Amino acid sequence: METKNLTCINCPMGCSITVKMDGGRIVSITGNTCKRGEDYAGKELTNPTRIVTTTVKVTGGQSNTVSVKTGKDIPKEKIFDCVRELKNVQVQAPVRIGDVVASDIAGTGVDVVATGNVERTGVDVAEAGNV
Amino acid sequence: MREKGNDLRGSSQSYDIVIIGGGPAGLAAAVSARESGIESILILERDKELGGILNQCIHNGFGLHTFQEELTGPEYADRFIQKVNDLKIEYRLNTMVMDISPDRRVTAMNRTDGMFVIRAGAVILAMGCRERARGALNIPGYRPAGIFSAGTAQRLVNREGYMPGREVVILGSGDIGLIMARRMTLEGAKVKAVAELMPYSGGLKRNIVQCLDDYGIPLKLSHTVVDIRGKERVEGVTLAQVDENGRPVPGTEEYYPCDTLLLSVGLIPENELSRGMGVGINPVTSGPVVNESLETNIPGVFACGNVLHVHDLVDYVSKEAAAAGRNAAAYVQSLSGESSFVRGTDSGITLEAESGVRYTVPSVIRPAYMEDSLTVRFRVGGVYRNCYVSVYFDGERVIHRMRPVMAPGEMEEIVLKKEQLLQYPSLKTVRFTVEEV
Ligand SMILES: Cc1cc2nc3c(=O)[nH]c(=O)nc-3n(C[C@H](O)[C@H](O)[C@H](O)COP(=O)(O)OP(=O)(O)OC[C@H]3O[C@@H](n4cnc5c(N)ncnc54)[C@H](O)[C@@H]3O)c2cc1C
Numbered sequence: 051m052e053t054k055n056l057t058c059i060n061c062p063m064g065c066s067i068t069v070k071m072d073g074g075r076i077v078s079i080t081g082n083t084c085k086r087g088e089d090y091a092g093k094e095l096t097n098p099t100r101i102v103t104t105t106v107k108v109t110g111g112q113s114n115t116v117s118v119k120t121g122k123d124i125p126k127e128k129i130f131d132c133v134r135e136l137k138n139v140q141v142q143a144p145v146r147i148g149d150v151v152a153s154d155i156a157g158t159g160v161d162v163v164a165t166g167n168v169e170r171t172g173v174d175v176a177e178a179g180n181v
Numbered sequence: 182m183r184e185k186g187n188d189l190r191g192s193s194q195s196y197d198i199v200i201i202g203g204g205p206a207g208l209a210a211a212v213s214a215r216e217s218g219i220e221s222i223l224i225l226e227r228d229k230e231l232g233g234i235l236n237q238c239i240h241n242g243f244g245l246h247t248f249q250e251e252l253t254g255p256e257y258a259d260r261f262i263q264k265v266n267d268l269k270i271e272y273r274l275n276t277m278v279m280d281i282s283p284d285r286r287v288t289a290m291n292r293t294d295g296m297f298v299i300r301a302g303a304v305i306l307a308m309g310c311r312e313r314a315r316g317a318l319n320i321p322g323y324r325p326a327g328i329f330s331a332g333t334a335q336r337l338v339n340r341e342g343y344m345p346g347r348e349v350v351i352l353g354s355g356d357i358g359l360i361m362a363r364r365m366t367l368e369g370a371k372v373k374a375v376a377e378l379m380p381y382s383g384g385l386k387r388n389i390v391q392c393l394d395d396y397g398i399p400l401k402l403s404h405t406v407v408d409i410r411g412k413e414r415v416e417g418v419t420l421a422q423v424d425e426n427g428r429p430v431p432g433t434e435e436y437y438p439c440d441t442l443l444l445s446v447g448l449i450p451e452n453e454l455s456r457g458m459g460v461g462i463n464p465v466t467s468g469p470v471v472n473e474s475l476e477t478n479i480p481g482v483f484a485c486g487n488v489l490h491v492h493d494l495v496d497y498v499s500k501e502a503a504a505a506g507r508n509a510a511a512y513v514q515s516l517s518g519e520s521s522f523v524r525g526t527d528s529g530i531t532l533e534a535e536s537g538v539r540y541t542v543p544s545v546i547r548p549a550y551m552e553d554s555l556t557v558r559f560r561v562g563g564v565y566r567n568c569y570v571s572v573y574f575d576g577e578r579v580i581h582r583m584r585p586v587m588a589p590g591e592m593e594e595i596v597l598k599k600e601q602l603l604q605y606p607s608l609k610t611v612r613f614t615v616e617e618v
């Protein structure tokens with residue numbers, strides 16, 4: 051029997067999880083404080099996934115870049131493909147949080163969405179609000 | 182709404198609550214003060230947008246507690262900015278607060294209004310923190326180009342789309358350093374090592390897994406930079422192991438060619454303004470000494486967020502700031518006779534941090550002014566496994582809580598109940614301590 055030690059990344063508790071495996075089959079999962087830890091451990095040993103965050107280029111905006119994330123976690127081995135594909139993506143301002151900037155990234159079936167707002171150049175951005 | 186809100190010139194303007202800083206702390210404080218019934222609120226922010234440091238923290242991991250979803254920094258900030266707009270709370274951007282007087286006159290400056298003074302019924306300090314300067318580094322020799330603080334690198338990469346270097350060594354394993362190790366790797370750089378002076382990391386465990394382990398970046402605990410090579414630009418750094426006293430161990434030196442050294446050697450609360458007005462500072466946190474209401478030694482002046490003590494989780498910042506907003510509202514309402522919030526001259530119960538607990542926030546409790554429960558936040562000074570956090574009311578142990586793991590990088594909290602404190606009318610001190618099994 052094989053023993054794997056993991057740290058759950060689902061919340062800041064960072065529980066140390068011990069997984070006992072027998073020929074690729076999970077026999078027991080211990081050390082997690084909640085159910086999410088169990089799910090994480092199972093997935094981490096069979097199909098590890100991560101949410102990817104980066105930036106893409108913006109044209110005609112008050113900022114040259116906007117921050118983005120994958121709408122869902124994608125397989126870990128696709129992270130670099132995802133970031134590489136996004137290097138070639140350019141979006142036109144204005145950009146709003148939640149706008150899809152690329153779909154089916156790196157063949158994962160997952161969309162990439164903006165996590166920031168960028169106004170068009172020339173639009174006056176208020177120096178004061180709600181006055 | 183204020184008719185002449187736009188014109189801050191002249192010293193006649195006054196607001197019930199003025200909030201210094203429009204990061205997550207300032208925003209949450211403003212929202213809760215408004216929800217507690219205060220109409221006249223002004224947020225002053227020196228940056229060109231609200232949201233504070235979150236705007237450059239594009240990674241996910243914010244808001245797990247507050248929104249039960251995993252947001253990125255800008256998304257988390259946006260939730261609060263929307264609330265501020267929905268509630269029509271006034272704010273000024275590109276506005277630098279220069280001085281606050283003990284009688285709560287706030288001097289600030291921007292391009293539109295020039296220099297102006299605002300009288301504040303209450304002030305909430307929410308200026309956040311800044312990174313320790315590289316002067317904190319004890320390395321002799323040249324200071325070539327290519328040495329950046331991790332936060333500066335984060336701003337360059339995430340906000341300006343500029344990569345500071347290709348081959349990187351990071352000194353310090355605080356969260357910003359860990360996050361930047363991953364970020365620069367994704368952007369095509371080779372991060373060769375993260376060196377940490379202490380025998381444990383200062384960052385969250387989840388960041389060590391997701392940012393270093395995922396990419397095979399070595400974390401060298403009990404290591405430091407002993408030499409930087411390069412005159413114009415960094416050409417390489419030498420790392421060495423350190424002994425228990427933090428002194429390099431001869432013979433352990435290892436040379437790493439690189440063009441960039443990132444420093445993630447800690448954050449310090451930004452308290453120049455607070456000091457200037459005479460706010461008492463706790464030497465351990467470098468933040469104001471506060472009571473249960475998060476009020477400083479100056480009546481009507483409150484503090485929350487990273488200016489009070491460095492937080493690793495923004496959720497806790499938002500909660501703490503909401504309490505400061507409610508308390509500031511109660512203070513203002515007491516001045517107008519609307520509430521019974523009176524700052525007692527009674528000194529209250531002292532909170533003491535002992536054996537393993539480095540500090541507590543707050544450090545004084547006056548049960549009479551306390552809400553039904555009070556979250557006391559603290560950090561421990563080392564890594565503890567299967568230990569208890571114990572709380573003593575004078576000689577009596579009243580709380581004894583098992584913690585599987587505690588580390589300096591992760592803030593702890595214990596909730597005290599007002600009911601419980603009121604049962605001890607002559608209580609002088611509440612002691613927080615770590616106890617082994
Ligand atoms: C790199 C990094 C990574 C992080 N990662 C995470 C994470 O994954 N998950 C998580 O939950 N938390 C994370 N945090 C923590 C969280 O972001 C902070 O705790 C939080 O932003 C602190 O909020 P604040 O409002 O106190 O300070 P800040 O966000 O720093 O805001 C302070 C504001 O005050 C303004 N200000 C300062 N002085 C003046 C002045 N004189 N006049 C006018 N304005 C002024 C500043 O411009 C700034 O906008 C991270 C923090 C950092 C730095």
Ligand code: SF4
Binds near residue numbers: 059061064065084086
């Ligand atoms: S097991 Fe649950 S409590 Fe522990 S780190 Fe994972 S999500 Fe958090």
